[in-house]
Amino acid sequence: MREPLDPDMFDPVCPSDLTPIRFGDKWYGMIVRCLEHGPRRFSELRVPLRGISAKVLTRSLRALERDGMVVRTEHPGPVRQVEYELTPLGRSLLEPIAAAYAWAEEHWEKLLDAREAAAGRPR
Template sequence: MFTGCDHTDSPFRLGGKWTAKIVRCLEDGPRRFSELAVPLRGITPKVLTETLRSMERDGLIARTVGDGTPPRVDYALTPLGRSLLAPMAACCAWAAAHLPEVEGAREAYEDAAPGSALH
């Protein structure tokens, strides 16, 4: 096993369904909770809250509470969170370049799956 890559201590949460999407939503600047919920169609308030808390705990985002009634709460990427943008862009470019190959592999796998005509 690689040093520092023990799966129980891994800081990487981008494998989750929402973390990378939240990073992208905050790419252009801070947003409020309700402003995040709009582009993240399908996320429940509970899951959004849990994901934001996890990201804040990991140092990827900062939560700022402002004055007002009710208080204004903004979420923004930290420098650590911003450092994910370049690797995420590389992953997106790879996916765009290799999507036909991935789709072909999936089709071949499904065709060879038990219960298919090949088995």
């Protein structure tokens, strides 16, 4: 049995669009981090990614699968069970994502200040 994902894995106050470094779409990097320790079901991913709709999570997972980062496995049986797992290519993203996370954490206050200053400027 694997450990459940921490519902507080991602700070709900932290806007993921604040980080200027992107991997795919807004959710791509967070999904990859959720899959870091092994395969997960769709419903498991929704726990720490509570701000994402089912439609957007499905679209992001399909994009990750299309790009070769994730493999989708449907297990046979009376109850349909689907899991998503990182491929070796997807695993290769873990290090750059960790570096981007560390950079954003180090520059968090400057990023917030810049966003607030920009929001106050007339366009």
